[in-house]
Amino acid sequence: MRLKSILLCLVTIIILSACSSSPTGRNQVVLFSEGQMSSLGEQSFTEMKHELPISKEAKINAYVQCVTNAILHYVPIQASFSQWEVVVFDSPQVNAFALPGGKIGVYTGLLNVAVNQDQLATVIGHEIAHVLADHSNERMSHAHIANAGLQISNIALASQDYRNEIMALMGVGVQYGVLLPYGRTQETEADIVGLELMAKAGFDPYQSIELWKNMAKASGGNHTPELLSTHPSHDSRIQELTEKAQRLPVFTGTKPNCVKAS
Structure with a gap:
């Protein structure tokens, strides 16, 4: 005892x-300070930039940066860093991430599934939300x-x-x-905060639902059971995003016009 x-x-x-x-x-x-987390994020991002190929396509980079900038306009200033950095990695992975210290990475493979600016904004808003919520x-x-x-x-x-x-x-x-990266509670929270961010920026929150339908198709129905997954199931995510989108205020400003590279 x-x-x-x-x-x-x-x-x-x-x-x-x-x-x-x-x-x-x-x-x-x-348990860790914002400065400590920012330092770790910067170190990890530097290593990734050395290890992974970076896209040189100007139109792709401009498109991703346009979507990101529209969202960042509504992100509070952070105490531990002054500027967000966005890098597009030339990789078929359908993924994106954001690290403490304001480091955002987007894989070109994601653009095949997030087929318009609103769907890309869903993912980027979600990843930024992980940083704002101190999930790492x-x-x-x-x-x-x-x-x-x-x-x-x-x-x-x-x-x-x-x-x-x-x-x-x-x-x-x-x-x-506790040891799996980003548990389902954190993923759901990032969905909520990220959806609010992208909607404030003028992106269509209902396109988040279409994004996850695309994700479900891309997975071919072969995904880890929800109970042991760090992400909610596609069906659960779609249902929660639909309910949240219905409660968001209607956007009345000028919508972003980020042109996707063909």
């Missing part, structure tokens, strides 16, 4: 000292806490009294609960 009490106290102290709230009001545990910090913090707990647990493994209980805690709960 003493080990369990010590472990509980340590985890409680860490959580209470590092509590914050996400943009949707969800409680978070973040939250993910790393959870992993850090889990690792600390496992190290303490290893001491107790010498005692048969705790072995079965601790081994259970080290199993599915850790593997699928």
Whole structure:
């Protein structure tokens, strides 16, 4: 019982000292400073730019930058960095990402699935939302806490009294609960915040639904079951985005006109 009490106290102290709230009001545990996260993001992005081919197509770069700039106009100024950087990677991957420190990467393969500016804005808004919601910090913090707990647990493994209980805690709960990149809660939150951003910028939020229909077709129906996936299922995502889009205010300004490269 003493080990369990010590472990509980340590985890409680860490959580209470590092509590914050996400943009949707969800409680978070973040252990690292904004400066630390920005530095890690910049280092990772620099490595990626050295390892992956970067697109030289001027029209593609201008198109991606146009969509991104329209969204960034509605993004608050960040304390840990002054400027967002966008790089288009020449790769067939259907993907995009944003890192702490304002680093955004878009793979050219995404443009085959996100077929217009509104669908591309859905993805870019979603990835920017991950940064605004401090999801990388939250993910790393959870992993850090889990690792600390496992190290303490290893001491107790010498005692048969705790072995079965601790081994259970080290199993599915850790593997699928905190260590997978961006859990489903974070992905859903990024969907919500990202949809709000792209709609504020004048992009059509209902095109987010069409995007995920395209994603479903591109996957050929072969995707990981929702229970063990870091992303919500396509059906769940489409339903949630539809409900959110219906609640957004109608845009009355000038819509962006970002021309996709043919």
